């Protein structure tokens with residue numbers, strides 16, 4: 001019964017003493033705290049954007065206090081910007097983002113646009129705290145059900161967009177100043193055709209070089225919905241991906257270093273460090289809508305590539321703390337899993353935020369509408385965004401059907417309850433790298449701290465993810481407390497980061513066990529490279545696709561084991577991949593995002609967009625394999641291995 005309806009003062013007194021009343025008060029306080037936290041987060045974001053734009057904060061605060069901000073004349077609008085150009089259509093207000101609130105001319109529109117932007121709210125910081133699901137979540141959900149003011153037809157909207165917006169992604173072509181036509185490694189390639197091919201691959205860096213337009217830096221608030229500006233030029237994946245991407249960049253940087261483009265490689269890493277400084281983590285890619293999630297944590301690995309290449313201790317000293325900041329973000333993704341009487345620390349992908357992926361809004365929305373998530377789609381959206389955070393969007397690897405298997409529909413994506421082998425192996429590697437860096441810098445405490453963190457994850461990989469019967473690591477479903485016993489190339493990721501007992505005897509038996517596993521799964525039969533999984537689901541991170549980053553992880557993992565059997569298969573897989581990429585290149589001069597395991601020279605497919613050409617990580621991995629397996633010391637030619645396996 002509500003207090004107003006109580007019959008007597010005694011009733012009221014007893015109500016005031018009751019737990020019901022304290023719950024109500026607690027709830028009110030919680031709601032207020034949530035709101036306050038939201039405001040603080042929003043302010044932090046906006047201050048960071050203002051800082052990027054070199055806006056004098058104290059001056060702005062002063063002007064806000066004496067009311068001069070609102071009186072500023074409206075700035076003239078340059079052409080070629082993705083901004084509303086006329087004020088006549090109220091729909092324009094609905095397209096503004098929280099970041100655009102800071103625009104002086106928009107101050108009075110804040111209230112109005114807030115009512116319409118619920119689906120593009122961005123949470124820049126991760127949180128294990130569930131509180132957003134209560135007060136703010138309910139608020140957002142309630143607003144989402146409100147219809148937009150006015151009746152708009154499709155034609156109105158198309159007309160509105162055409163009249164008010166210009167397509168401009170904020171980046172422009174950039175020829176990296178350190179580009180070299182003929183880096184030294186080319187002259188070490190024995191086979192003429194492979195050398196010609198590698199020369200063509202090197203040329204691609206020029207096509208993939210981009211930089212942020214000056215106008216974006218000058219008028220960042222107008223672009224803030226989209227581009228996250230960075231100081232240095234960068235290599236993009238290609239095709240529809242015209243901004244930098246997090247994990248892709250590791251392999252691009254590796255290729256750049258091989259191509260002697262050290263400045264470009266360093267610039268890209270420093271861009272990312274700068275972003276971590278601003279936002280506390282590295283987003284999926286270079287657009288504001290990617291801030292709500294990250295991608296596989298490879299920034300420390302990029303720094304290691306650069307450090308190993310240059311031995312620049314000063315550079316390391318300058319940046320190592322920012323690498324730590326990034327790892328702190330990932331530490332929050334580590335959860336405690338109890339199995340039997342043991343508690344493990346295990347990392348999961350978990351990108352909590354509201355609404356569909358902004359860049360694939362329609363796809364996610366339609367998927368939710370066609371599923372049981374129709375009336376409450378957010379749990380599904382979180383799964384989809386978390387899958388994108390894994391870099392594997394999408395895959396049977398993340399699907400958990402009713403029977404717990406990987407058979408099901410895309411809306412059965414359930415990645416947040418899976419402990420992925422690769423993520424945990426990457427974190428093990430990253431913690432060790434940062435620990436080693438502190439060792440180089442003679443900071444023993446931090447060296448020990450990060451090595452201890454690595455050891456904690458090691459236990460999880462070794463005890464929870466390792467399957468003794470099959471002799472391989474598997475993803476783990478912690479709700480069902482069972483391994484997901486499916487082939488995924490990522491099952492070999494611990495080899496890449498050496499997350500195993502590396503004494504010689506153990507390494508030999510481990511590689512025997514892993515190679516036996518690959519043979520049982522028939523992976524050696526595929527002449528186009530190592531397929532990502534053996535499940536044909538029509539998603540792009542499934543059979544028969546062959547992805548460059550996974551070729552790199554598998555090949556380097558086997559190679560670096562140092563065992564004869566591991567090295568033999570590393571070379572075979574590397575040669576198959578180079579062969580397939582080269583065959584395609586001979587046909588049309590392009591390198592692709594993904595290839596086909598069954599037919600060498602065919603590009604891959606599936607998923608929600610057309611396969612694209614470019615392509616940053618394919619270029620990088622191809623160059624790496626060519627330097628390693630086709631140079632002067634290489635004794636096996638591409639033709640020799642084209643016909644089949646070894647072992």
Ligand SMILES: OC[C@H]1O[C@H](O[C@H]2O[C@H](CO)[C@@H](O)[C@H](O)[C@H]2O)[C@H](O)[C@@H](O)[C@@H]1O
Pocket residue numbers: 237241245246247248284285357359360388389391392393394
């Ligand atoms: O727009 C759809 C998805 O596109 C990206 O994912 C794919 O391309 C990325 C760039 O090469 C790559 O990093 C990722 O592994 C691919 O699956 C984007 O990263 C996704 O977040 C996005 O939803």
